Amino acid sequence: MLTVHKLVFNPFQENTFIISAANGDCFIVDPGCFNSEENQRLKSFIEENKLNPVKLVLTHFHLDHVFGNQYVKDEWNLLPTGHKDGESTLSGNERACSVYGLPYIPSPPITHFLEDGDKLTLDGEVIKVIHVPGHSTGHIALISEKSNWVVAGDVLFQNSIGRTDLPGGDFDVLEKSIKEKMYLLPDEMIVYCGHGPETSIGNEKFANPFVHL
Numbered sequence: 349m350l351t352v353h354k355l356v357f358n359p360f361q362e363n364t365f366i367i368s369a370a371n372g373d374c375f376i377v378d379p380g381c382f383n384s385e386e387n388q389r390l391k392s393f394i395e396e397n398k399l400n401p402v403k404l405v406l407t408h409f410h411l412d413h414v415f416g417n418q419y420v421k422d423e424w425n426l427l428p429t430g431h432k433d434g435e436s437t438l439s440g441n442e443r444a445c446s447v448y449g450l451p452y453i454p455s456p457p458i459t460h461f462l463e464d465g466d467k468l469t470l471d472g473e474v475i476k477v478i479h480v481p482g483h484s485t486g487h488i489a490l491i492s493e494k495s496n497w498v499v500a501g502d503v504l505f506q507n508s509i510g511r512t513d514l515p516g517g518d519f520d521v522l523e524k525s526i527k528e529k530m531y532l533l534p535d536e537m538i539v540y541c542g543h544g545p546e547t548s549i550g551n552e553k554f555a556n557p558f559v560h561l
Contacts, residue, residue, distance in 0.1 A: 381416035382415045404421075409437035489530070504541065
């Protein structure tokens with residue numbers, strides 16, 4: 349079984365996830381660590397739990413989900429992986445930081461692209477990649493059927509959905525992603541969201557006020 353750990357970082361209160369296996373190997377997903385104190389929190393968590401980061405995965409490329417990419421590369425020699433359609437978002441983050449009045453932290457380039465249907469493995473357990481655009485064009489989610497969870501980024505939140513007013517956002521596309529990808533997952537599956545608390549597929553299918561069946 350794989351375990352999902354959550355750390356909350358940066359002014360946007362973004363959820364960074366560490367997916368760990370019994371052998372200590374782990375994926376770092378959406379590192380939002382924003383300054384030296386937050387970088388140290390990530391490092392301390394990994395060291396205290398005797399974890400070995402083996403992959404850096406991005407659900408999408410908005411600034412709050414990639415602040416820590418350079419730190420992860422420097423500390424563990426991992427380069428970001430994500431969907432090819434996210435490159436334009438990544439290249440626009442310098443301007444986005446200026447709009448929000450935040451310092452720009454450049455990210456290393458994406459070195460390996462993930463596509464809908466790809467399968468990653470962590471200690472022999474499969475993590476499936478699905479493409480779920482709408483909040484941003486190059487947005488993916490990570491599914492572990494065995495461990496019964498999906499790391500959903502900013503597609504679906506507890507009783508809410510991702511913004512669609514940012515560049516690359518489209519409500520109709522997001523609604524389609526949720527209905528045709530997310531809502532086909534088992535009702536009891538845990539949803540780890542890019543912001544805020546966890547939820548379940550069943551709860552959102554029947555209670556989400558923005559996208560419902």
